[in-house]
Amino acid sequence: MxxxxxxxxxxxxxxxxxxxxxxxxxxxxLCSLVAISVIILLIGKNPLEAFSSLLAGAGWIAKSNYAGGKAAFTDFMDMLDAFTPMLFAALAVTVALKSGLFNIGVAGQMLLSGFIATVAVGYSDLPSVVARPLVLLIGIVVGAAAGALMGWLKDRFNIHEVVSSIMLNYIFQYVISFFIKTRYIDPVSRQSRMAAASARLEITDIKIAGVTTHFPLGLVLALIAAIGIWFLLAKTKTGLELTATGLNAKSARYAGIRTGRTLIIAMGISGALAGLAGVTYYLGSVRSIIPGELTSVGFDSIAVALLGNTHPLGNIASSLLITTLTSGSTYMSSTVGVRQEIASLIVGMILLFSACGGxxxxxxxxxxxxxxxxxxxxxxxxxxxxxxxxxx
Amino acid sequence: MNTIIIDGLSFALPLLIIAIGGIYSERSGITNLALEGLLGFGAFSGGLFVAATAGVFAPTSQVPLYLSFLVAAGGGALFSILHAVLCIKFRADQVISGVVVNIVSIALTGFFTSTINAAVFGQASNKFMLSTSPRLTIPLISKIPLLGAVFTNFYPFEVIILVLVALCWYLLYRTRYGLHLRAAGDNPQALDAAGIDVARVRFKAVLMSGALSGVGGMCFAYSISTNFSPAIYFGSGYLAIAALIFGNWKIMPTFAACLIFGFARSAAYQLVLALNADASVADLAMITPYVITLLLLAFFAKTNRSPRALGELYDKSKR
Known part of the structure; x- marks a missing residue:
């Protein structure tokens, strides 16, 4: 003993x-940090230095020097810029997982809604009072439609949602690439033309306490969405139907839940959240779309949702952690000389250990x-x- | 027309061997979303082997080419232990484990390729260069119209894959182990009652899927880019999953699914070339295989049925 x-x-x-x-x-x-420290030691660098520069790059602690008018707060807001779409995307994955579905098509839904919002509003000269709500609305509607389409395909034709979302990812990616290349290309950057500032979900170059920074408008909305989704899943009838179907579709059907309808609703909500992730990404931190490319946010969000224990509020914490790692990694590789890939390795390790949580x-x-x-x-x-x- | 067949086969066959890997794992009851990561790690091991033994063999020797497939299979199998241990021993959710394995594989291979290149070979590159794979043509048969294209300009790995497919089919449907494997996916309780260790059967099946994916990854490394680089992760693992679900978790229908996919893809390419169209139109043509897959699924997916115990942790006490 x-x-x-x-x-x-x-x-x-x-x-x-x-x-x-x-x-x-x-x-x-903790385990993953220890494992990564060993790797960093093996390549002859100081792990503590690497981790602190990672935090500095994400704006949690101060760097040694800053360009004029900027401070750690600027970096911190930059990190929150990346955090906003990540949280929306992770919530999208969470809602689907809770309903027993695997939405691997978040990246495609993001791209579609971001593209349509850019073309419809971003290239118009609407005043920002009209443009910004309209962008959000387009994000929700387009995303929900794309998501519900997958739910419908599964309900009507028994097409597995993983297959249909992978296929639709490729289809969106190529079709949108075609339209950008033929109509909306910026000849210099080889990307889509910049969206108008009035349509952007971000206030740029404002001064807060004497520091130049910007503020992602979607941030508040994303936090509200997290609480809203928690409320939906935990406290409402629809939420009960979703989670019951997710736990056991057969017994849910015996209990009188229309599982086919639930399936479409779940994918619709998931798609709407992915659409919001799309507009806060493509009309937020980045202003243009690279043709033929899906953003890695869509796939990283799967990991974030899982790390957040597929709990809407847990997603807030995990999104914060993962975006800290990814946005701090550039600064880390430039100052300490540890490769940027280390950041994704840390993410992988954390996931690996938390997968053993059960x-x-x-x-x-x-x-x-x-x-x-x-x-x-x-x-x-x-x-x-x-x-x-x-x-x- | 010949080019469509030649290119179509060189894409469809590696996809098939990866999908068969998936079939082995999923028929044994372990959901395998990790194919993408496994094929990448396999190709990484093969690439590393070629880079490390560059001075050992004569420059024109074909030995490293063939050995690299063996190493890739080993690497894939080695990495799949991670998925197997997580799913079987540590009772992790199989979907989660698959995603994790993919993320770890992409991060690990990217990191190690750059680090090894910098430290051992002294160059700043994220690639391992491979030799160009030879292409074979069988003299007389290749002259037959249309059908001859199958025997023209094919990669040696296509033959390897066909042999492997035949072996895998035999193993899955005609041997005692194959029967155990299929039982583990449909009714593990019955298998356990017959005195067979379910965990062991499943473990072997996942290893098998790792090895087969590794071979497939190495094929893509040779046929698409003649190097190993992070570009190997272009989604073929997910495509293979789509193909095996399309093929209803059976080897022969999956073969058909892969062929449809490969030919649709190469036909779209050739169409763009023939029309002499703008590069942007190529994007529109590229959606053909995906649209065809969705349409076909809409007609044929109704009767699809996944293995009954797929994705479930085997619990002895469950009825």
């Missing part, structure tokens, strides 16, 4: 079930319940046992 002491201590450190939603991700992040939970349960003399009861009431442990 004495040999198991440190392990048990460690298990108790991870806490009971009530706190595991925070202790287990924290442990995963197992870890089980292990903690076993390790803590072993302290009790009666081993047989462990499988019967693991919840009460770990609860008693905490009080003891």
């Amino acid at each position: 004495t040999k198991k002491k440190p392990l048990q201590l460690f298990a108790r450190l991870l806490g009971n079930e009530r706190w595991q939603f925070i202790t287990i991700p924290a442990f995963s992040i 197992y870890l939970k089980l292990w903690v349960q076993r390790a803590t319940s072993e302290q009790l003399p009666d081993k047989g009861s462990e499988s019967v009431h693991p919840r009460t046992i770990s609860g008693q442990e905490e009080q003891a």
